[in-house]
Amino acid sequence: MKADQPSATAIFVANGVWWVSNHPTLKVEVPALLGELNLQMVEHVNRGVDYRLGRTLLQVKVGLMQAVVMRGFYLHFVLRKRSIENYVRQAVQQHARQLIVIGAGFDTLSLRMAREHPELRIIEIDHPATQAWKRNALEKVIAGHSNVHLLPLDLTQQTLQQLLLSNEHYQPGVNTVFVAEGLTMYLSSKEVREILSFIKEASAPGSRFVFTYMEERRRDDFQFKFASRLVDFWLAMKGEQFTWGLGDGQLEPFLKQSDFQLLHCATHHELREELLSTANRQASLAVGENIVVAQWNQ
Numbered sequence: 001m002k003a004d005q006p007s008a009t010a011i012f013v014a015n016g017v018w019w020v021s022n023h024p025t026l027k028v029e030v031p032a033l034l035g036e037l038n039l040q041m042v043e044h045v046n047r048g049v050d051y052r053l054g055r056t057l058l059q060v061k062v063g064l065m066q067a068v069v070m071r072g073f074y075l076h077f078v079l080r081k082r083s084i085e086n087y088v089r090q091a092v093q094q095h096a097r098q099l100i101v102i103g104a105g106f107d108t109l110s111l112r113m114a115r116e117h118p119e120l121r122i123i124e125i126d127h128p129a130t131q132a133w134k135r136n137a138l139e140k141v142i143a144g145h146s147n148v149h150l151l152p153l154d155l156t157q158q159t160l161q162q163l164l165l166s167n168e169h170y171q172p173g174v175n176t177v178f179v180a181e182g183l184t185m186y187l188s189s190k191e192v193r194e195i196l197s198f199i200k201e202a203s204a205p206g207s208r209f210v211f212t213y214m215e216e217r218r219r220d221d222f223q224f225k226f227a228s229r230l231v232d233f234w235l236a237m238k239g240e241q242f243t244w245g246l247g248d249g250q251l252e253p254f255l256k257q258s259d260f261q262l263l264h265c266a267t268h269h270e271l272r273e274e275l276l277s278t279a280n281r282q283a284s285l286a287v288g289e290n291i292v293v294a295q296w297n298q
Helices: 008-021 032-043 052-069 073-093 109-116 127-137 137-143 160-165 189-202 229-237 249-257 268-275
Strands: 097-100 121-126 148-151 174-182 206-213 214-220 262-267 289-298
Touching: 008 052, 008 073, 032 073, 032 109, 032 127, 052 073, 052 289, 073 109, 073 174, 073 206, 073 249, 073 268, 073 289, 097 109, 109 121, 109 148, 109 160, 121 127, 121 160, 127 148, 148 262, 160 189, 174 189, 189 206, 189 289, 249 262
Parallel strands: 097 121, 097 174, 121 148, 174 206
Antiparallel strands: 206 289, 262 289
């Protein structure tokens, strides 16, 4: 990832959600507000998409990318976002007072939750370049929610813990739900454990960590199950290679070592059965990235 450019993966995911939003049969899987806010991001990062020719060209380009790398990629992104939003909503209903989104990219979870829960304290953390693009794209929407705060973080200059504990908008010691969507695959095991440790040290018992992780296909090989090798090549070219994941049976022990209880783990099976409409139940769906809800119990 270039220092002055937004994450290529963030753009890829936003374009993928947009593609599903415009698909003749799959568009029903995209909630209205998610589609509306995502469209603003897509129009900001893709020149000419607000014109018919630009939209057509982008649709062809994005469709070809999915056809080459892996079928069901984009629908997975949509269901991943819906699943995480449901888990965050459950945490708020069970007394979470603060939402921290780490590595938010171009996702709009914070704004969707802010509209539904104006009393919720919300902080987004991301690389300065990616966050600057997002702030410009959604400036008016963000300004309309006084409970949403975007904090840039350059990990070469400051840690997550230093950033939050020194910021007036973060409230330590309260029930908090932390979210890391599509992030842990770029970290190391040590860095994931550091997030878990920080949640324990700075949040109330009952706080949750909602995150996604990659399944380990082979030793030190973390990737979607049916992905083309072009995915690895593209990620390497962008400097955003996958570096961490978990093998069969490793999730619960990994969490227990940090005193976290596994509450839920949604694989492609659960996403398909619980979220897809009946008409699209047999649609292609990516396999290999799972959604986890873990809770710290003192």
